[in-house]
Amino acid sequence: MTELLNWVDLGPVDNIPLQGARTYQTETDRIAVFRTVDGEVFALVDRCPHKDGPLAQGIVHGHFVTCPLHNMVFSLETGEAQGAEDGCARKVESRIVDGKVRIGLTSSQMGAINAG
C-alpha cells in the first residue's frame, strides 16, 4: 500500500549549493536535501544506517554521497549503500517544480502540522 505524500515546498533550488546539501527538520526526522553536479535534487533521511552519521554533511559526487563519519557511500537515487557494505538510507521523494524544491513527507513526518 502506498502512502499518500504531503508535498512541502522548500524554496528555490538555488538555496542548495551544487554538489552540496542542506537539511530540513520535520516533526520526526531531519531530512537531507542534496543537489548534484547536474542540477538534480534528491532527499534522504539525514541518518546513516551505519552509525547515524549526518549524511548531509558528506561529500556529494555524481548521484552519491559519502558519509562524513566512516566514508560509506550511498546512492542518492535509492538510498542504498554501495560496494561491499550493505544498508540503506531512507529515501524521501523529491522533485523540482518551477525552480522550487519539493519533498514528499509521510503523515507521521508531517506530525504536528497535520495535528495543528
Next chain:
Amino acid sequence: MTKIPASKDPALLQGRRPRLVVIGNGMAGMRTVEELLTRAPGKYDITVFGAEPRVNYNRIMLSPLLSGEKNFDDIVINGQDWYEENGITLQSGDPVVDIDRANKTVTAESGLAVSYDRLLLATGSMPIVIPIAGKDLPGVVTFRDVDDVDVMLKAAESGGRAVVIGGGLLGLEAAVGLQARGMKVTVLHLAGHVMERQLDASAGYLLQQELGRRGIEVITEADTREITGDEHVTGVWLKDGRHLDASLVVMAVGIRPNGWLADRAGLSVERGIVVDDFMTTSDPAVKAVGECVQHRGQCYGLVAPLFEMAKSCADHLAELESDGYPGSVTSTKLKVTGVDVFSAGDFSGGDEVEEIVFRDAGRGIYKRIVLEEGRIKGAVLYGDTADGAWYFQMLKDATDVGELRDTLAFGQAFAGGSVGNPRDAVAALPDDAEICGCNGICKGTIVAAINEQGLSSLDDVRAHTKASASCGSCSGLVENLLAVTLGGEFEADAAKPICPCTDHDHDTVRRLIKAQGLKSMAAVMQALEWKTADGCHSCRPALNYYLLAAWPGDYVDHGASRFINERVHANIQKDGTYSVVPRMWGGLTNPKELRALADVADKFDIPTMKVTGGQRIDLLGVKKEDLPAVWADLNAAGMVSGHAYGKSLRTVKTCVGQEWCRFGTQMSMSMGVELEQMTWGSWMPHKFKMAVSGCPRNCAEATIKDFGVIATEGGWDLHVGGNGGMHVRATELLCKVKTREEVKEYCCAFIQLYREEARYLERTAPWIERVGLKHVQERVVDDADNRAALYVRFLKSQETSQRDPWAERVKESVDAHEFSFLQAAE
C-alpha cells in the same frame, strides 16, 4: 663471416687493453657499448665523446619531456655511475672535430686528443633546417635534444602561438607537447595530409581531425616562404601570401645522417656513412652504428633497427661469430596520449596488390591492410592499434594469410577464435612473436627471463631484457605476459591510480596540473579524462589540494570538495556535533583568553573542555548552527581558528625553554610562537605538527613531530619525519643550524618541499620513507639555491592563505548556507 684476427691487434702485441673510442653518446652508441659489456666485459679501454653536456638519455622520451609527462631524471638511460662502474671515460659536452686515421687519434673541440685501436662512430642525425630567411632568429628551434626542449619550454612559459613546420611524427609530437604546455599551436605541412610517409590519406584525415578537436590547427599544402622578426621570431609567411604570428617556430621537416666528420676523415659516405653487415666502414678499424649509417642502401630513423645494428657491432667488437646485420623492416607508432596510430611496411597500393579496408566511423576506427600474393605487405591502423604487433609479425614472417583473409581486419582475437581478453591474446602468441619493437625482443625471451631469473615486475623485465625500456608502448603487453607467466602471484606494480575515477596516479596528476596549466577541478577532469562526472570523495579533496598548492592565490578553493571539517572549520564528532579549538600560539595563553573560553562554554552549554596533546583547549559538543556565534565570541577575544580539523599546520608545541627553565640553552617559547605565526593557515597534504625544545632534554617531545627543533649549546638541531600516530616513528636529523633565521628558512623550505612532492594524505613519515632522507637533504640542506627558492615559494603562498576562516564565516558570511536549516515556504 669476417673476424678480426687477434694476432694482428697492435694493442695485444703491446700487452695492453685495446682502446675503443666512441664518438656520440646517444642511443645507438651507448647501446653498442652496453651490448659489448655483456659480451666481453673489460675487453676494451673505453672513452666516449658526447657533444651534449649530459649523460646518455632516451631521446624518444623528449616528447613526454616536452609535454610534462616525464622529467629529465625519468629519461636518463645510463647515469654517471654507470660510466664509472664500467670504467668508461666520458667526455661530455666536448664534440670531436677531427679524426686522424693515419695516426689513429681523434681530437675534440677542447683540444683533447685520444688515440684508438678501434673507433666507433655513432653521431646520429642532424635536423634539416630549410634554408629560408629568418631561420637563424632566436625562437626558431629544431626538435632533437634536451636543449631544444628547454628552448621550447621557456617559450611556452609566456604563452603565445607556436608554428610547427612539418606534420610528420616529430612535428606532431612537438605540437601536442607545446599545446599541453599552454601554447596555441599551428602545424604547417607541405604534403596533402599529415604523416604522409606512415599514413595513407584516410588515416591522415582522421588524425588531423583529432588534432583539430584538441585545438591544434593543421594547414596542409602549406609552403613556408620566410620567417619574420628582427631580434626574435614574430611570424611566418607562406608562399600563398598568408601570414601567421608566432613567438616560437619549430622546424621538424626531417633529419639527415650526420656524416661530415667521417666524410672529412676520408671514409666512404653517401647518404650516410657506408657500412657492411658488421657495421664496419671503409676503414676496418672504424665502425659506425645508428642513424648516421647507410646499410645496404638504407638509412634508418627509428631505434629498433639501430639496436639490431648495435648487437651485430658488439658481436664483432667482442670477436664473436655472427651472421651480421641483415637490415630491418620497421613499424611506427605515434606517442601521443589518447591517439592510436600504427603503420608498418609498404601500403602505397598499386595494381598487384589487394587491400582490405575496415572503417567504423562511429568509433573513429580505420584499418587498411595491403596484401600481395596472400602475404601482408603493409598495414595502417588508426583508432584501434591493438593488433599492430600481430600484423607486423606476419608481415616480417611473410606468413601466408590466405585462410585468414576474410576476418583479417577484425584482428587476432577474431582470427584465433579466442575471446577479446588481452591476457588470453598474449597467451596465444607464439614464442617468436615480437613484443618489444624498439628492442626486438620476442615473447619467448621474456618468458624465459621471467622464469629463469625470477622476475616479478615490469621494472625487473626492463632491467633484465630491455623489453619496454625504450618508447614504453609495449608495457601493457609485458605486464600481460607477466600475469600469464606468473599467474596469481603477479600484481601490476604500475603506480596506483588515485581512485576508480581515473587511471592516473597522484604524481602524474600533479605534474600534469602544472604542465598543462590546469586551474580548475573541471579543467583537470576534462583534460585528464576523468571517468565520472565530478569525481568522488577520494579524488576531489586531493585535486583541490593539488590545485591550491600549484596555483596559490589564483585557484579558488572548492568547498564542496572538502571534507566537512575543513568546510566548516570545526571537527565533526561521533554524534554529529562539533568541536572547536582556537590557536594558542606556541602553547601560550593568558587570562583574557581563558576567560573568553570559559564564557563561551557557559553561554553555549558546551559540555566538555579538554587540554589537547598539542597544548591547546578543545571545546567539545558544539551544535553546528551555534558555530558562527561561538567563533564570533572567540574572535572578539583575539583568538583565531587552530585548524585542528585540517590537513594543514596544526600545533607548535614548546617547552618553557631559556625563558624560564634552568637548563634551557635557547628561547624555545618565542621560537615556537614565531614558527607558528609564520606557517599557520598553510594547507598541506596531511596534518602537520611541530615542536620546539629548549635543550636536548627535549621536554616538548620534538622527536615525534613532522618538524622538530631542539636547541643545543651552539644552535639548533632540526628533525623531520616524526609521527605519533598508529605507527610511531621517531624523527631523523635533517641538519644542524646556528641561527634562528636559519631555523625558519629551513622549516619553510622543508614544508614547501613536502607540500610540492608528497601525495595527498601522505604524512611526512611515509613520504620520507618513500623518497629517502637523502633526497630531502639534497634539496633542502645541500642546495642553498633550491632552499631559498622553496622558502620564497612558501612565503608567497602564505600571502593569500593566512586568513582566519572563522572570521571569514562570521564577518563575510562565507558558506552561510552551511549553518541554517531549510524552511518550508508558507
